[in-house]
Amino acid sequence: MSLRISRKPKLEKGERFDLVIVGGGPAGLSAAVYVARFLLKSVVVTIDVGGQLNWTEWIDDYPGFSKIKASELTSKFREHAEGSGVRVVTGFEVVDIKKEGEEFRIISSGGNEIFAKAVILAVGSRRRKLGVPGEDRFQGRGVSYCSICDGPLYRGKRAVAVVGGGDAALEGAILLSGYVGKVYLIHRRDSFRAKPLLVEDAKSRENVEFVLNSVVTEILGEDEVKAVKVRGPKGEATLEVDGVFVEIGQEPPVELFRRTGLETDEQGYVKVGEWMETNIPGIFAAGDATSLWRGFRQVVTAAAMGSVAAYSAYQYLLEKGLIGGKR
Amino acid sequence: MSLRISRKPKLEKGERFDLVIVGGGPAGLSAAVYVARFLLKSVVVTIDVGGQLNWTEWIDDYPGFSKIKASELTSKFREHAEGSGVRVVTGFEVVDIKKEGEEFRIISSGGNEIFAKAVILAVGSRRRKLGVPGEDRFQGRGVSYCSICDGPLYRGKRAVAVVGGGDAALEGAILLSGYVGKVYLIHRRDSFRAKPLLVEDAKSRENVEFVLNSVVTEILGEDEVKAVKVRGPKGEATLEVDGVFVEIGQEPPVELFRRTGLETDEQGYVKVGEWMETNIPGIFAAGDATSLWRGFRQVVTAAAMGSVAAYSAYQYLLEKGLIGGKR
Numbered sequence: 001m002s003l004r005i006s007r008k009p010k011l012e013k014g015e016r017f018d019l020v021i022v023g024g025g026p027a028g029l030s031a032a033v034y035v036a037r038f039l040l041k042s043v044v045v046t047i048d049v050g051g052q053l054n055w056t057e058w059i060d061d062y063p064g065f066s067k068i069k070a071s072e073l074t075s076k077f078r079e080h081a082e083g084s085g086v087r088v089v090t091g092f093e094v095v096d097i098k099k100e101g102e103e104f105r106i107i108s109s110g111g112n113e114i115f116a117k118a119v120i121l122a123v124g125s126r127r128r129k130l131g132v133p134g135e136d137r138f139q140g141r142g143v144s145y146c147s148i149c150d151g152p153l154y155r156g157k158r159a160v161a162v163v164g165g166g167d168a169a170l171e172g173a174i175l176l177s178g179y180v181g182k183v184y185l186i187h188r189r190d191s192f193r194a195k196p197l198l199v200e201d202a203k204s205r206e207n208v209e210f211v212l213n214s215v216v217t218e219i220l221g222e223d224e225v226k227a228v229k230v231r232g233p234k235g236e237a238t239l240e241v242d243g244v245f246v247e248i249g250q251e252p253p254v255e256l257f258r259r260t261g262l263e264t265d266e267q268g269y270v271k272v273g274e275w276m277e278t279n280i281p282g283i284f285a286a287g288d289a290t291s292l293w294r295g296f297r298q299v300v301t302a303a304a305m306g307s308v309a310a311y312s313a314y315q316y317l318l319e320k321g322l323i324g325g326k327r
Numbered sequence: 328m329s330l331r332i333s334r335k336p337k338l339e340k341g342e343r344f345d346l347v348i349v350g351g352g353p354a355g356l357s358a359a360v361y362v363a364r365f366l367l368k369s370v371v372v373t374i375d376v377g378g379q380l381n382w383t384e385w386i387d388d389y390p391g392f393s394k395i396k397a398s399e400l401t402s403k404f405r406e407h408a409e410g411s412g413v414r415v416v417t418g419f420e421v422v423d424i425k426k427e428g429e430e431f432r433i434i435s436s437g438g439n440e441i442f443a444k445a446v447i448l449a450v451g452s453r454r455r456k457l458g459v460p461g462e463d464r465f466q467g468r469g470v471s472y473c474s475i476c477d478g479p480l481y482r483g484k485r486a487v488a489v490v491g492g493g494d495a496a497l498e499g500a501i502l503l504s505g506y507v508g509k510v511y512l513i514h515r516r517d518s519f520r521a522k523p524l525l526v527e528d529a530k531s532r533e534n535v536e537f538v539l540n541s542v543v544t545e546i547l548g549e550d551e552v553k554a555v556k557v558r559g560p561k562g563e564a565t566l567e568v569d570g571v572f573v574e575i576g577q578e579p580p581v582e583l584f585r586r587t588g589l590e591t592d593e594q595g596y597v598k599v600g601e602w603m604e605t606n607i608p609g610i611f612a613a614g615d616a617t618s619l620w621r622g623f624r625q626v627v628t629a630a631a632m633g634s635v636a637a638y639s640a641y642q643y644l645l646e647k648g649l650i651g652g653k654r
Contacts, residue, residue: 030390030627037388037479039505061364063357063630064403065391066410076391083393148638152364174645178366197646274619292601296638300357303390304631311475311623318501319524 011089016115017041018323019313020106021086022094023122025051027287029077029088030303031120034310036084040323044081045092045106045114050074051124052288053299057140058153062299070140073299094123097260097283102322104282117322118282118313121262121270122306125252125288125297130163134219138244142225147172147245149298155179157242161186161228163216164247167295170198172247177205184239186211186230211239219244252289265291276309282316284309338416343442344368345650346640347433348413349421350449352378354614356404356415357630358447361637363411367650371408372419372433372441377401378451379615380626384467385480389626397467400626421450424587424610429649431609444649445609445640448589448597449633452579452615452624457490461546465571469552474499474572476625482506484569488513488555490543491574494622497525499574504532511566513538513557538566546571579616592618603636609643611636 019035021028024046035042053059053070060067068076082088093109097119107113127145129135135143144150147162151172154160159182162173170192173185185202190212192199202208214232219225227240254268263271263279270278270285272292278285286305288297317323346362348355351373362369380386380397387394395403409415420436424446434440454472456462462470471477474489478499481487486509489500497519500512512529517539519526529535541559546552554567581595590598590606597605597612599619605612613632615624644650 026390033388033390037475038502061360061634062391063353063360063407063634064389064400066403066407073391076393080390080393148364175365201645201648293635296635298631298634300627300634301631304625304628307388307390307625307627308620308623318528321528 011043011045011087011092011112011114013112014114017043018116018317019118019120020045020104020114020116021120021122022046022106023051023124023287023289024049024078024088024090025053025122025124025287025302026077026299027051027124027302027306027309028120028122029081030306031122031286031310032081032086032088033084034307035313036081036086038310038314040314040317042086043114044086044088045094045108046088046090047093048090049078049088051302052146052297055127055140055145056150059149059299060153061149094256095259096256099280099282102320118284118316120306120309120313121278121283121285121289122287122309123253123256123289125250125269127246128249128251130216130246130248132216132218134221135246138219138221138225142221142242143219143244143246145246146297147175147247148296150245151175151179154243158182159184159239159241160243160245161216161239161241162245162247163187164249165189166193166247166249167195167198169247170194170202172245173202173208174198174205176245177202177208180242181207183208184211184241185209186214186216186228188215189213216244250288267294269294275312276305277312284313338370338372338414338419338439338441340439341441344370345443345644346445346447347372347431347441347443348447348449349373349433350378350451350614350616351376351405351415351417352380352449352451352614352629353404353626354378354451354629354633355447355449356408357633358449358613358637359408359413359415360411361634362640363408363413365637365641367641367644369413370441371413371415372421372435373415373417374420375417376405376415378629379473379624382454382467382472383477386476386626387480388476421583422586423583426607426609429647445643446611447633447636447640448605448610448612448616449614449636450580450583450616452577452596454573455576455578457543457573457575459543459545461548462573465546465548465552469548469569470546470571470573472573473624474502474574475623477572478502478506481570485509486511486566486568487570487572488543488566488568489572489574490514491576492516493520493574493576494522494525496574497521497529499572500529500535501525501532503572504529504535507569508534510535511538511568512536513541513543513555515542516540543571577615594621596621602639603632604639611640
């Protein structure tokens, strides 16, 4: 047996880069593939790798892969980025980014700091959870946080529950009504934030049942999800379902954005222009953290945004004369 | 040996669909994957499958595939679309799209016509060719039409030629100067349409040589590209190169856009909003035919636009009450 030496990528304190990518989901790793092509000295720093891919088990909507384990797709993205020559450093949580002259100081929660001439922020957005027993256990295998992504995987199932009252929940209920025998739409109020048209459409579907003024208190099952416990006006009930779609919103890391001075939209996502530029020259954003295509968050959209952010950051560095022939 | 029956998808004259996707490149096939998820009755009609993927041999920048034959990636996209239940009909060249009430009539050059409640136009854009001997023979294997896409595949080569005088040519020369020993930038004038900053940057690079007032007259080689013949002020010369990057612009199918009544930008690409909507309600556009991310045309950006166009078309059909529970 040969001795294997750990090749965990190291990060020197105070190390300097052309570009730092913050975030290791599809947007950040795709950005890495592209910045490598532009021959930028770059690194991905991230808490962990995979982003939203860690929230599900199967992916069947990333074009080119008819069906693939989410963890395997994460590995392929990571290998592609690392194979292109970009280090991926995990366990690095960015808490602040300060512009100092032409440079950005990127500070981690662990007290580390690195420097970059440009930054791509691809930190994603956390899906809100119900916080009930059974939820974590079945996350990604019976409990989903994206109806459009995971809905078709439930084709032919008996029944599912969708939880929430916004556009995403109503869209989820409508879409799922085409795939499964019965959809329970569970909402804690009897009025909806969703567009009235979506509410009407869902109501018009025979196999969508509205369970209003009700909250999920537990997700039940053994190997698989079997039912949800619901508390409503008439007390507690158990609904037999094969899956639960939690569509109660997302939480972008607004505190980091505020501290960095990034402009956000009314829901807290970083405002970006066509080329993924933010209000701070030299900071670009990509993926679920941004205002682009809110309400339609896919692996392929995140990856595209990452590639565009990389191209834009490269253009920025070229135009500023911070890389290349003029150094 | 068993008898195999051809299962070439048929298209009935006058057949009606929820959605018709025009174009079989990455944008159109990705749109197909998504419209299938939304349970729309849909079809892809296209001259041929692959789009810009047919113009190159290798792809190493579609995130998730470190390196793959372009033809294989085309097959994977097509299988994904067809496996999702969408027919892909080739040999169908769309020459006009007419809105008739709530419906679109889609007319082919062969005199066929089909109907749709919504349309996704993903017809791409043709790269301009030099039109010189040797060009077709080496297309995709020594002659490239996208420096950003193919440049890194030339890592370590001795020399390449870049032809053109716009941003794409200058960007190509700059990028390639990091990969190869020497870059000849061949331009038919001595002034440039490109941003002055890019021209300056290219000039500042020791290994970029400007060959001005010159045109390529032939691409030479046996199994591989070996040289280009160039005619300039001092007569004809032969430059030894391992590759030729033709960056002399693109031609979107403006005639189809004009006939359909689609608004275009100043370069002839279909103007789209954030959700890939055009000026005609019910017609969405995606990929290289659009105004989005002009100057950065990648497989992943086309695929993302296709997915967004599919989502938007689905929303449009839902909101119009043209599909689902209210029919």
